[in-house]
Structures are given as structure tokens and as C-alpha cells.
Amino acid sequence: MTHPFDLAILGAGSAGYACALRAAQLGLRVALFDDTPVGGTCLHRGCIPAKAWLQAAKVRSTVAKADAFGIGATLGDTDVPALRRYVDGVIKPLHKGLAGLIAARGITLVQERGIVSVDDGGPGVEVGDARYQARAVVVATGARPVTLGLPVDGERVLTSDHALRLDALPASAIVLGGGVIGVEIASLWTDLGVAVTLVEAMDRLLPGEEPAHSSILKAELISRGIDVRLGATLTDVEVGDGVTAKVGAAGVSADVLLVAVGRRPATESLGLAEAGASLSDSGHVVVDENLQTSVRGVFAAGDVVAGPQLAHRGYAHGLFLAERIAQLQGRHPGRPTLPRDRDIPRITYSSPQLASVGLTAEQAGPDAEVVDYPLSGNGRSRIQKAPGVRDSGRVRLVREPGGAIVGVHLIGEEVGELIGEGALLVGWQATPEDVAGIVHAHPTLGESLAEANWALSGRPLHMHG
Structure with missing residues (x-):
């Protein structure tokens, strides 16, 4: 079965849905493929829930120091099920609104996983026995947590996906990784009463930021009770009723271990290599200055392209590709400009x-x-x-x-x-x-x-x- 489209997009996260919405606005016939809810990691497992948890943690921290402002307040226990309902209450209307926009723009949403396919007629997407022919294909499948081969089970050894869906808070935690994800979760857990040990192999937190600011952050986190260990590796991890490990030569134990050492591009089993697209050793899709792969008509956007892993970078890539592809197909008069990575702002929502x-x-x-x-x-x-x-x-x-x-x-x-x-x-x-x-x-x-x-x-x- 063949379904003609101007544009087929793999992935309905920040890059994919932004590309779909803008392309449809420009009059392209668009198909969007994803076997997970529209909005992707950012809306359901990343940016939005993480910042909602951080907001709840900030409220607790504010109550804890209310007396200093002349306000009498009693700090009670953290009701995690109620906190989760608050977080879900933020996500659900945003998801509903996004799904409504996709439907209103006439975008065909295929809630299944697709793979890239190229034949004599050009690129397309295969889903089971069906093939969706398209004049252009965009790969925007995002990224997944790196686990370093550690025994991630969602109970004692966690990724950020698990940490944002906890039904109860641990009393203590080891956070492995001093990048954005590790620092944010360490910060919010501390404000929620969790005893945190933060381990980073490099000599400073957030190595992409100004060194002096990283030093200020370290001092602030330590002053809030976080045990920050820099230039240290985590070895000899053992999982039982809790987690024990060595940080350098010292032993450390906690209820849970959060593995927050980064994310890798989700490019496996997408048919990219078979279609002729080049992948780097890190699994990123190799693209030119216009985000086009080595296969004519096949593009990539967002976290699958090497660079900062930011939702708003995904939006920018998606919007650029929608206009670029529309321009190539004679549907958009101007030639868009792709923002440089260095001009894209970044925020770490710690305290x-x-x-x-x-x-x-x-x-x-x-x-x-x-x-x-x-x-x-x-x-x-x-x-x-x-x-x-x-x-x-x-x-x-x-x-x-x-x-x-x-x-x-x-x-x-x-x-x-x-x-x-x-x-x-x-x-x-x-x-x-x-x-x-x-x-x-x-x-x-x-x-x-x-x-x-x-x-x-x-x-x-x-x-x-």
C-alpha cells in the first residue's frame, strides 16, 4: 500500500512535531510517526515533568524558610502521590492541546514505529507491511538515557525516566553525573529531603559552563547538604536492599542510584544504514549544513544530530527543516537560516x-x-x-x-x-x-x-x- 505525502517525520517529540506543524502550515501533506504519545521525551519524561518536580521542591524549600520572612508555617511530609497528580496535571492539558493542533492542521498521525525506506521512487517510511511514500523524510527520534551497562531496574538503579515517575522518595540517593540532568535531580531531591551524594568524573560540574559559575554552583549545593564528589569514578556497584559502591577508594551506600551520565541518540533499527545514511561512532546521524543526510531527501533533526541536547534546539531544527523542505518543493519563497548551536540558550534549573x-x-x-x-x-x-x-x-x-x-x-x-x-x-x-x-x-x-x-x-x- 502506498500513501503519498510531501513529508514523513519519524518521531513526534520537540523536533518532529514542530516540523510537522510548520510544514502543514506551509501547505505540505504531512505524516507523523511515533509509537509513543506526541510531545516525546520533553513533554512526558523530561523537561516538563522535571521542572514541575523542581517547582514542587521549591515550594517545600520556601515553606521551610518561611519564618525568616516573618511568616509562620509548618512543614509537613511530602505527599508523593499528590505531587505526581500535580505533575500529571501539568502534562495532560499540554498533551491534549498539542494533539488538537496536530489534528487541526490535517497532519496524519500514525501511532506506530516506522523505519526509513528508500526505493527507486525516493524516500518513505515503512510500518509493518505498509509503505508511506514521501518526497522527504525527517528523522527526529530523539535520545535515550545512557546506562553504562549498570543494572538499571527502575527500583534501585534508575534513569531520569524512572526518577520522574517515583511513587515514593528514597531516604538517600547516589546521583552519578554532574551534568544538567544529574544536577537538577540532585537539587530537587535535596529540597524534598533526600540525602544526596553527587558523583562526577570530571573536575567540575556542568563542564560546558563558565568555570567560575560551576564553582559557585558546587559551593551552593554543598551548603544545602549535598555531598559533591568531583574527579571521582563509581565502581563495584552492588544492588540488594539498597545500592553500595565505591567512589574512588571510599565506600558509599544509598537507597537508590540514579544514572545521569547523558543520553545517546535513538537511531538504532531505523533502517538508516540500510538506506545509505551515515552514522557517527556515537550513533548520531551525519548531516550537512542544511541537516540533510547522505541520502537525497532524508534529513535529521534534534537530538539525533550531534550537539547540545535541548528541546528548543529541536524546535529550531524542526522549523528550519519544514521551511527548507517547503522551499525545495516550491512552497516557501525564502531560504531559512539554521541557528548556530552556540547561539542557542541553555538553562540548568537547579537552585x-x-x-x-x-x-x-x-x-x-x-x-x-x-x-x-x-x-x-x-x-x-x-x-x-x-x-x-x-x-x-x-x-x-x-x-x-x-x-x-x-x-x-x-x-x-x-x-x-x-x-x-x-x-x-x-x-x-x-x-x-x-x-x-x-x-x-x-x-x-x-x-x-x-x-x-x-x-x-x-x-x-x-x-x-
Whole structure:
């Protein structure tokens, strides 16, 4: 059986569904294939549930320190089933709305797993005995947790998928991995009363961020009771009523072990190699500057393409490919531009948060101009802190010598909300002088970006210059 489509997409996560929605908007006939619910990892097993858990943890932390603000409050137990209902209550309407959009745009949703197929008629997707012919195919199947061969069972040895679906919290946990996932879950578990040991093989947390900000994060996590062990490997893992292991030469035990050492592209058994597409040793799909594979008419987007694993990078890839494919098929007049990975903002939703976009000071080179504005001088940031709590947050701007801002790096409570402005500064190659006259409302965290820009342009206000 043959079904003609302009575009067939494997994977209904961030990259896949964004591509489908935009392509349908441009008049393409679209088929979307996935045997899991639309929304993918981000909506159901990643971004959204993780941030909902973090919000619940923040509420508990706020209640715990309410007395410092003059508010009487009694901290009770964490009701995990009720917390799960809150998390599911966030996910379900978003899923329903997304499914409604897909139906309203006339997209054919095939809730089965497909594989790439190429014949004399061009690319297509096979599902069982059926073949769906398409003028173009996009592979957007996302990524899965790396397990390092550890005995993951969903009870004692967990991945992030399991951690976000727990029915009860452990009393203690080992978190293996000091990247974004490990840091976020360690942070939220600590706020929910779990005793956490955080193990990272490298010499610092979040190695892609500014080293000084990683150091601030480490100090903050330690001050909140997390046992942070850097430059250490986890060996001799044994699972019984709990988990025991060695961290370096020291023994450590806990109720559970979370394996949070990254995610690998989900490209197995998709027929890519058989179709002629090239895969890297890491399993990523090899693409050119337009996200096209080595097979004509077959493209890839999101986490299957090497680079930062971010839902919004997936959105950007999906939108780009929808417009690129529409343009190639004569349905879109302009030639779209693919955002550079370095211009895509990233956030770690720990406490404190880290947010960044663009180049670090080291990446920008020895002649780069750098300024740090401490959030201790920002009224809004001080308001958020309990009395007597030191504010270690700061804003770092990096510019080319006398030129454009090439990096924005933030650490502090709720600074993730500022990174949109940071992305504009970097993406539009603004200079501090260009934006020095923009008025920011008072008191807001956004004023910290204004202060840093003033300092870079030689006119600091609330900081020594």
C-alpha cells in the first residue's frame, strides 16, 4: 500500500512535531510517526515533568524558610502521590492541546514505529507491511538515557525516566553525573529531603559552563547538604536492599542510584544504514549544513544530530527543516537560516539556576572584554533571599574587543528568565553601546543585564568601575 505525502517525520517529540506543524502550515501533506504519545521525551519524561518536580521542591524549600520572612508555617511530609497528580496535571492539558493542533492542521498521525525506506521512487517510511511514500523524510527520534551497562531496574538503579515517575522518595540517593540532568535531580531531591551524594568524573560540574559559575554552583549545593564528589569514578556497584559502591577508594551506600551520565541518540533499527545514511561512532546521524543526510531527501533533526541536547534546539531544527523542505518543493519563497548551536540558550534549573548563551570567556580568547555584575547589588535578587543569606549570583557578559557581545552567562535564583534577552544580545551581535539606553523596569532581575552592559560600555552605575 502506498500513501503519498510531501513529508514523513519519524518521531513526534520537540523536533518532529514542530516540523510537522510548520510544514502543514506551509501547505505540505504531512505524516507523523511515533509509537509513543506526541510531545516525546520533553513533554512526558523530561523537561516538563522535571521542572514541575523542581517547582514542587521549591515550594517545600520556601515553606521551610518561611519564618525568616516573618511568616509562620509548618512543614509537613511530602505527599508523593499528590505531587505526581500535580505533575500529571501539568502534562495532560499540554498533551491534549498539542494533539488538537496536530489534528487541526490535517497532519496524519500514525501511532506506530516506522523505519526509513528508500526505493527507486525516493524516500518513505515503512510500518509493518505498509509503505508511506514521501518526497522527504525527517528523522527526529530523539535520545535515550545512557546506562553504562549498570543494572538499571527502575527500583534501585534508575534513569531520569524512572526518577520522574517515583511513587515514593528514597531516604538517600547516589546521583552519578554532574551534568544538567544529574544536577537538577540532585537539587530537587535535596529540597524534598533526600540525602544526596553527587558523583562526577570530571573536575567540575556542568563542564560546558563558565568555570567560575560551576564553582559557585558546587559551593551552593554543598551548603544545602549535598555531598559533591568531583574527579571521582563509581565502581563495584552492588544492588540488594539498597545500592553500595565505591567512589574512588571510599565506600558509599544509598537507597537508590540514579544514572545521569547523558543520553545517546535513538537511531538504532531505523533502517538508516540500510538506506545509505551515515552514522557517527556515537550513533548520531551525519548531516550537512542544511541537516540533510547522505541520502537525497532524508534529513535529521534534534537530538539525533550531534550537539547540545535541548528541546528548543529541536524546535529550531524542526522549523528550519519544514521551511527548507517547503522551499525545495516550491512552497516557501525564502531560504531559512539554521541557528548556530552556540547561539542557542541553555538553562540548568537547579537552585541556583545557571543560564548561558554564546561563548565563554575562554572560548572568546585572551583579548575578550569581560565584566561580572554581582546579583548582591540587585534589589530584586536581594528580595528573593532570606535575611542573612549571602547572594553569590552574578551576571557575566563577554564581548569581542571593542565589539559585539558574544557571551551571556548567569547564575542565581530565577535567572533562566533572563536568557531570552541574552539570546537577543548575542544573536543580534549587539554591542553594549547599542543597548545601554534601553530602560529596564525596577526592581527586576533584568536590571542586572543593564548594569553589566553599562559597565562594558564604560559607564558603570551600581558597581565600582
